[in-house]
Amino acid sequence: MKKTFLNKNKTLIGLGYEFLVICPHCSSCAKVIALDDPSPYVANVRRRFVCTACGATKDKVIKANGYGQARVSYESKANYEVILTGDPCDWYFQLPLYLQIECSGNTLWALNLEHLNYMESYIEAEIRESHPYYLSVESRLPKWMKLAKNRNEVLRAIQKLKGRLNEKS
Numbered sequence: 202m203k204k205t206f207l208n209k210n211k212t213l214i215g216l217g218y219e220f221l222v223i224c225p226h227c228s229s230c231a232k233v234i235a236l237d238d239p240s241p242y243v244a245n246v247r248r249r250f251v252c253t254a255c256g257a258t259k260d261k262v263i264k265a266n267g268y269g270q271a272r273v274s275y276e277s278k279a280n281y282e283v284i285l286t287g288d289p290c291d292w293y294f295q296l297p298l299y300l301q302i303e304c305s306g307n308t309l310w311a312l313n314l315e316h317l318n319y320m321e322s323y324i325e326a327e328i329r330e331s332h333p334y335y336l337s338v339e340s341r342l343p344k345w346m347k348l349a350k351n352r353n354e355v356l357r358a359i360q361k362l363k364g365r366l367n368e369k370s
């Protein structure tokens with residue numbers, strides 16, 4: 202039976218409840234988690250960096266702009282509290298994502314294991330539903346990841362990232 206991918210319409214925003222990041226103190230796999238509402242657009246919520254390897258923690262409360270929303274920037278240089286770019290870092294502390302790897306001359310990255318599994322099920326599917334929701338992860342995947350010629354390399358890269366996670370646990 203051919204593997205089929207059914208649109209689940211998961212979005213990056215919906216997956217941003219947890220980021221696996223590289224700890225700036227000990228280089229282990231650490232986490233940035235949402236303690237309250239995980240939406241990056243909501244203000245007055247807490248985000249926590251926590252590294253179980255070295256015990257480092259840091260909290261950040263997202264302040265509101267004049268409209269009562271979080272100050273979100275779509276540029277990496279802006280001095281805003283929430284930075285939503287396509288860069289492989291978390292949105293609140295701008296720490297590099299733990300799940301990133303070179304692949305086909307590009308960088309493949311995932312926020313967390315659920316995101317990685319979701320991309321894998323999309324890439325390995327031979328049949329995909331048409332017309333995915335335009336904000337979904339699958340509709341926003343870069344073209345190089347969707348090219349048939351890169352498929353095996355992308356799947357190998359995803360497996361390598363999963364291997365790294367298994368090694369540490």
Ligand SMILES: [Zn+2]
Pocket residue numbers: 224225226227228229231252253254255256257
């Ligand atoms: Zn650490």
